[in-house]
Each structure stands twice: as C-alpha cells, then as structure tokens.
Amino acid sequence: MNLRESTRHFDDRNVRTANGQAGSRHRTCGESLVTLLEIYGVQYVFGIPGVHTVELYRGLARSSIRHVTPRHEQGAGFMADGYARVTGKPGVCFIITGPGMTNIATAMAQAHADSIPMLVISSVNARSELGSGDGRLHELPSQREVFNGLGAFSHTLLDAADLPQVLARAFAVFESARPRPVHIEIPLDVIVSPAGVIEASCAVRAAKPAAHPAALAAAAELLAEARRPLILAGGGAADAAAELRELAERLQAPVALTTNAKGLLPSGQPLLIGSTQSLPHTRAMIREADVVLAVGTELGETDYDVVFDGGFAIAGKLIRIDIDAQQLMRNVRPDVAIVSDAREALSELSTRLHERPVRPAATDWGAARVAAVRAANLAGYDAAMRSQQRLIDTIVGTLPGVVIAGDSTSPVYAGNFLHDAPAPRSWFNSSTGYGTLGYGLPAAIGAKLAAPRRPVVCLIGDGGLQFTLPELASAVEARVPVIVLVWNNFGYGEIRKYMAQRDITPVGVDIYTPDFAALAKAFGCEAARVDDPRTLEAELRRAASRDVPTVIEVREADWFARVPS
Incomplete structure (x- = not known):
C-alpha cells in the first residue's frame, strides 16, 4: 500500500x-x-x-x-x-x-x-x-x-x-x-x-537523528590526529556497513564487532579483528589505541567481558556514537558524545576527514597488527572450539547466503568468538544480552519468513530445543522449511562444565533427551543424524531442497571424535 x-x-x-x-x-x-x-x-x-x-x-x-x-x-x-x-x-x-x-x-x-x-x-x-x-x-x-x-x-x-x-x-x-x-x-x-x-x-514517519556539527568536528579532529585509531562497532551500526568500512580503511583503524554486528566487515577484511573483545590479546590492542570510536554499541558485559573478570578497558580518548543519549554515558564515559543514527554520523565523519589531512597510522598498527592479534587469539582456542568452528564453516560453505539463528549452546559460544559472518544480519543468537534458552527455533522461523529465498539454519542444543520443540509444528503448518541443527550433548553441557570447574557436584544438568529424529518425523519434518563435515554437507544440501523443515542431529561426542580440530 x-x-x-x-x-x-x-x-x-x-x-x-x-x-x-x-x-x-x-x-x-x-x-x-x-x-x-x-x-x-x-x-x-x-x-x-x-x-x-x-x-x-x-x-x-x-x-x-x-x-x-x-x-x-x-x-x-x-x-x-x-x-x-x-x-x-x-x-x-x-x-x-x-x-x-x-x-x-x-x-x-x-x-x-x-x-x-x-x-x-x-x-x-x-x-x-x-x-x-x-x-x-x-x-x-x-x-x-x-x-x-x-x-x-x-x-x-x-x-x-x-x-x-x-x-x-x-x-x-x-x-x-x-x-x-x-x-x-x-x-x-x-x-x-x-x-x-x-x-x-x-502513517507519519519520523526522520533519524543527525549528529550535532560541533560534536562531529571534535570527533574528526581526534581521529585525524590519531596514530593508533580503533573502532568498536555494535548492532546499532547494522545498516552502516559501507560507511563503517570506508572510515576504517581511510584511518587504517582495526575494527572489533559485537555479536550483533558480525558481517559489518566481511570475513577476510584485513582490518577485522573479529568479536574477541574479551580475550587478552585483543584487549591489549584496545588499550594501546590512542583514539577509540565506539559506534552503536553498549560496551556491555556480554560482548566485552564474557569471562567476567572486569578486564576490559579503554585507555585512549573515546568517541561514542549512539542513537540513545543515555546509553552514551553508560559503562564507559566518552570524551566526545555524538547522539545520532550510526549511518548518518559515520558518513558525516568520512566527509569531514576527506576535507582535511589525516595523520598516517603508526607503522606497527592497522592490518599488520590485526593479523598478529588474530593469530595469537587463534593459537589460544582449544580443540573443542576448533572442532565447532568446522561445524559452522561447513554450514556457511555449503549454504551461500545462509542466516544462522542460534540459541545458548556450545557451538554458538564458539562461533561468537571464531565466526566472521559474510554479511550483516546473518548471524545472531540469544547467548548475549538477556541470554535465554529456546530462542533459536522460533527465531529461525521468523528469519525464514523474512528471507524466504535464503537458507536459514537454527543452531541449538538439545536442552534449548526442548524449551520450544512444539514450534516445529508451527514451521510445518506455516510451510517454513528451516533447517534445525541440534548439538546434542545430552543435557545442559555448558552448565555441567561450569559446575565441575567450581567443584560443585553436577545436579539437574543430566536431563532426559528424547529421540529427536522420531519427534521430528512425528511433527511432519524430515530428520537425519550426522557426525562429520562430509555427511553434514550432504544433509544440508538435501535439507535446502525441501519444502518442509529438517532436523539434523549432531552428537557432540561423535563429532569431536571424528573432527578433533
């Protein structure tokens, strides 16, 4: 209309x-x-x-x-x-x-x-x-x-x-x-x-707020003189990918993305640090930055301190861009505060920096430093995380344009660190922010309705799936052929490990796990079980060709045995 x-x-x-x-x-x-x-x-x-x-x-x-x-x-x-x-x-x-x-x-x-x-x-x-x-x-x-x-x-x-x-x-x-x-x-x-x-x-539509010229001028001056500029981008910048990339490349500024900002810089972009703000090597790099531009991000715990040690810090000058004036003053107070839509502000900053000389970045900064930090982070990942990365890489490599809607489950936690999404709005989950269980399946249904021509995968654990398992019937009824990839560790595996690390006898985490294939078929879905990348790729291709949902079960112990790293 x-x-x-x-x-x-x-x-x-x-x-x-x-x-x-x-x-x-x-x-x-x-x-x-x-x-x-x-x-x-x-x-x-x-x-x-x-x-x-x-x-x-x-x-x-x-x-x-x-x-x-x-x-x-x-x-x-x-x-x-x-x-x-x-x-x-x-x-x-x-x-x-x-x-x-x-x-x-x-x-x-x-x-x-x-x-x-x-x-x-x-x-x-x-x-x-x-x-x-x-x-x-x-x-x-x-x-x-x-x-x-x-x-x-x-x-x-x-x-x-x-x-x-x-x-x-x-x-x-x-x-x-x-x-x-x-x-x-x-x-x-x-x-x-x-x-x-x-x-x-x-249906009157309100315009997005634009930045105040004085705040833009102050930010541009800081960025133009920076020798070690760095950008922290969050989900509030989800529609500003082109503007963010242009500014980062002009400044040779490394970029760290929150989980909800994944894809703003594509995988392989030399300035992309990833989503590792909670890891020591990335944190050290952020502390060395003389000017940090934080755009569309809360600077909150579930993106910057998932290890809960209070170790994230910004030592240089801080510029914050946010559409919410109050959020600008939470967590880390800025030296320059810009109340604006992210795309508008980034575009204006780029224009101002094109109109004035920009001091070159330090020789030990930019892409070379990013490569060193990424290599150091990668060396610190254990075999389980590397194995789970293979799972995610197989999904992305098999299904071009895939949207992955995740739950609070082990492969999602690994992917939040390791996965660099190819485009914005293609990787999201409930393990940040409020951190609920059961989100992945219904969220994937909504995502598939939003993008019917793109493959959509729900990445969920056996415990989380049991929160919202009946929504398989909704997907069948609505003719939404989502692919449900169940990481089955027969219980609340992450909480089980957490209890063991604290010398607490595990209680309540070893729950009864049903036959997911039988349940899927009872709901009118197709089902399969895989335990290695080759069979996963084959089942993903079959699932993508169907007009009904497909449930693919991956048993953690079997996958780890066949995909050690």
Whole structure:
C-alpha cells in the first residue's frame, strides 16, 4: 500500500459482511488497527487467537497481512524477533490478556536487551474493570505496569480515536530512536468501539537523528590526529556497513564487532579483528589505541567481558556514537558524545576527514597488527572450539547466503568468538544480552519468513530445543522449511562444565533427551543424524531442497571424535 496515497480513506463503507455484501455496522477499532498496520508495511502477525483477541482478527482475513500461529506466546515473540533481526523492521504480535502476555515476557526481555523492534498488541479487560481485582478472566492487577519495563513504553488505548497517534509513536521508536519492544493494550470494549475514518497519511514517519556539527568536528579532529585509531562497532551500526568500512580503511583503524554486528566487515577484511573483545590479546590492542570510536554499541558485559573478570578497558580518548543519549554515558564515559543514527554520523565523519589531512597510522598498527592479534587469539582456542568452528564453516560453505539463528549452546559460544559472518544480519543468537534458552527455533522461523529465498539454519542444543520443540509444528503448518541443527550433548553441557570447574557436584544438568529424529518425523519434518563435515554437507544440501523443515542431529561426542580440530 502506497504511503503517498495521503487522500485515501478507510471508512465504514469498506466493511463487508461474511458473504461479501456491504455491511451497515461501524468499522471497529480492531479492524482499523489491521488497516493501519498494512499502511505501515506490516507483512506478518504472530499470535494465538483467544476469546479476548478475536476482535483483532475480524479484519485480518481480508487484509494482506499473513498470520502465523506459534504453539506458545513466547514462540510468537521469538519469531517476531528473528523477523526483525533480518529485516530491521518490527515484528508484530497479537497476544491475549494475562497469561498470553506473561508468556511473551521472556521474548520481550531478550528483544529489549538486544535493541530489537517488536510491536506487541494485546487485549486487556474492559475500561470499567481495569484494576478492579474482581477476578475476571485473564485479569492482572496492572498489565501495563508489568510490561512497562520490558520496552520503550507500554500504553493503554482508552479511546479508539487515539489509535493512529499511538501507532505513530511506536513506529517513531522503531525507525528513529533506539529500537525496543512497544506494548499497546486495548481494552475489550475499545476493540469493538467505532473507529471512524482513517487516512493513509496517519502513517507519519519520523526522520533519524543527525549528529550535532560541533560534536562531529571534535570527533574528526581526534581521529585525524590519531596514530593508533580503533573502532568498536555494535548492532546499532547494522545498516552502516559501507560507511563503517570506508572510515576504517581511510584511518587504517582495526575494527572489533559485537555479536550483533558480525558481517559489518566481511570475513577476510584485513582490518577485522573479529568479536574477541574479551580475550587478552585483543584487549591489549584496545588499550594501546590512542583514539577509540565506539559506534552503536553498549560496551556491555556480554560482548566485552564474557569471562567476567572486569578486564576490559579503554585507555585512549573515546568517541561514542549512539542513537540513545543515555546509553552514551553508560559503562564507559566518552570524551566526545555524538547522539545520532550510526549511518548518518559515520558518513558525516568520512566527509569531514576527506576535507582535511589525516595523520598516517603508526607503522606497527592497522592490518599488520590485526593479523598478529588474530593469530595469537587463534593459537589460544582449544580443540573443542576448533572442532565447532568446522561445524559452522561447513554450514556457511555449503549454504551461500545462509542466516544462522542460534540459541545458548556450545557451538554458538564458539562461533561468537571464531565466526566472521559474510554479511550483516546473518548471524545472531540469544547467548548475549538477556541470554535465554529456546530462542533459536522460533527465531529461525521468523528469519525464514523474512528471507524466504535464503537458507536459514537454527543452531541449538538439545536442552534449548526442548524449551520450544512444539514450534516445529508451527514451521510445518506455516510451510517454513528451516533447517534445525541440534548439538546434542545430552543435557545442559555448558552448565555441567561450569559446575565441575567450581567443584560443585553436577545436579539437574543430566536431563532426559528424547529421540529427536522420531519427534521430528512425528511433527511432519524430515530428520537425519550426522557426525562429520562430509555427511553434514550432504544433509544440508538435501535439507535446502525441501519444502518442509529438517532436523539434523549432531552428537557432540561423535563429532569431536571424528573432527578433533
């Protein structure tokens, strides 16, 4: 639908009855919501219909929006998250009052931690019943208070006439601020109330913020004089790959990427350090930098201190670029703070540096130093990590353009250090930020819907898969042929090792593991088991040619025995 059709009206005359004849009833708020979502370009809604949300579905069947039904509201949230990470657009969910919302809370928290746009639209009890404590169906004392801390904001729509304004606020967050989940709850009596006329011009888009000239001038001066410049880039720069690369090459500045920024510099780029900010050799290099440019990154623990020793430090001058003014002052305070969209700021910095002389980088800096640091890091990896790298390399080498949606599992942890993604938005997982389990499968479903022509692999452990295993049925039903690669170490292997390292007798980690192949086939999927790169490559090729999901099991002990390093 063309957003420029500002004179187009959606009113009661567009309402039709079940037999297709024009109806006389008023267009409801629920129907108008669907129309507005179409105007904003929403293609998918993830949700499980319930008695409190059926009126949101009244206009859905005749819309262009496709509905996908997960088997749990947490799955809806993770699907929306995976869709958003691939497209950069918000994933949208329809969720019932009470238990539906508490079920999706974990997914909202993961999206909040990783700055992922997600629109959660829920029902809530009627206006006259809010906060009554009468024990009504699905009643929470205050649903909005519960979820206000899990997103940019939570809003109760008390008047249908306010719907366009509230949606405009939500999309302003998604498109021109730090993206986070937004929750809009609609009381049951408001969902069915008349909504009146809606114009396409209601979808007003806010521009992204641009940097202040004085801050840009100060940053450009520092960078131009730097002898050992270095760049730290995070997921906030995901759409600024070209600008980041141009600036890095002009300055000969090494670049370290967070997990959510992988692919901003492609594998093999000489200035790419990787995602090893928690390792000693990379940390030493960062401390030696005389000017550090941090763009779109929190400088948070799960990207810079996963060893939890407090050893990450910046000794030189620090320039920070972030769309969130408050985040600029968290963790490490900058010498120059630039509130801006990453692409806008990097482009402006490049322009300024082209207009003035730039001091050459030190002779022992740049690509040569990066190569030495990468070699030192590589020498420190154990056989297990090298073996798991072979697993990831096989996936990427076999399936060009693959998107890998990971869970909290051992090969993903290894890949966060070792894997250099070929492009942005092609490697993401739940092991950073909030760090939940069960994310990988539903997130992969959302990613495949977002990029139907690209292969999508869910990389997940046997424990994590059991959190959201029923979503295999959702994938079959929605005709989403994801490839689920299960790393099976028969329990919570990483926690088992963690307990042993601390001389704690392992308890609760050796869980019962089902027959994944039999379960996969029962859900309508194909299944296989592999234990070396050659057979994995063959099964990946078969899986990529199918129109149903495929579950491929890799047993850790067998893989390590056949792929020692």
